[in-house]
Amino acid sequence: MDAKHTADLVVLTIRDDLLKILLVVRENEPFRGRLALPGGFLRPGEDLERTARRELAEETGLEAHQLPLLQLHTYSDPDRDPRGRVITTAYLAIAPDLPTVAGGTDARSADWVEVDDSLREQLAFDHWIIIDNAMERIRSELEYTPLATSFCPQVFTLSELRRVFELVWGVTMDPGNFRRKVATIKGFVELTGRKRHNRDGGRPADLYRRGRARTLNPPFRRPVGAR
Missing domain, CATH: 1.10.10.10 (Winged helix-like DNA-binding domain superfamily/Winged helix DNA-binding domain)
Incomplete structure (x- = not known):
């Protein structure tokens, strides 16, 4: 079976004096009603960064054409998605004063959520692993960049x-x-x-x-x- 490819986004900002991440509530199965990173499937004619920017706009209303995206990592565990073999590439975006968001397409809602260990049990797929990896990279880069x-x-x-x-x-x-x-x-x-x-x-x-x-x-x- 051929693998499908997705792009997921870790978007971080500081709001209300808290470090917050952009999350959506899934409208569809699998993991309907669970929190997840914004993202979705690669379409014909798209590269992964274009997919990431399109999905971000569709699912959250956040216009991403000027948002700097950094490719974080590719996740390919065979069991990471119950629908079959789905390989995702995660992108990291950091910006100040990002605006209020709203759910769209297959996202029931979207919101800024405090980055906290309690998210571990609330997230769909392997999205906690992706967030944890992103946070450790940021913690390290604060030391050197x-x-x-x-x-x-x-x-x-x-x-x-x-x-x-x-x-x-x-x-x-x-x-x-x-x-x-x-x-x-x-x-x-x-x-x-x-x-x-x-x-x-x-x-x-x-x-x-x-x-x-x-x-x-x-x-x-x-x-x-x-x-």
Whole structure:
């Protein structure tokens, strides 16, 4: 029997001060009513990235033409789908301030859900494995690349950047130590010369943008107790 191919998407953003993932509720069998990653079958004439972008728009209403997609991994366990041999390629997307979503086509609904270990028992197929792999890649890349800035808007405060590390690594970080670590990494972030005034009347916060570095040197090591 020939294998069928699908594309699935791990789309992450920070909303309501929580790390959230885009999930759908399946309308059809198998796993009707269960949470799942958005995604679907490859169509004739499509490459997998086009499939991923089309399925994301159809199932969630999220327009993905400008959303950066990173190919994560291909999953080919023979028993991963009860319908038969289905091989999926997972894509990872990270962006700030992604909008409200709504279910469409074969998704009963779509929503942003907090990334939490409780999802392990709620997800269809092997989608928890895919999410777990994606999260470990992100946790690792935060140490060695400027990936954390992908969760931030074009200009951001160091407090906002620190919160990305805290949410992804599951730790609380000292603001002063964080600021000093960032300052030692050349090209990680750059001052914009602008400030953001706090609503409570406190000291205005410096605004930064992503720097030119592609790798962090020295690395930003995970603290003890981090995921």
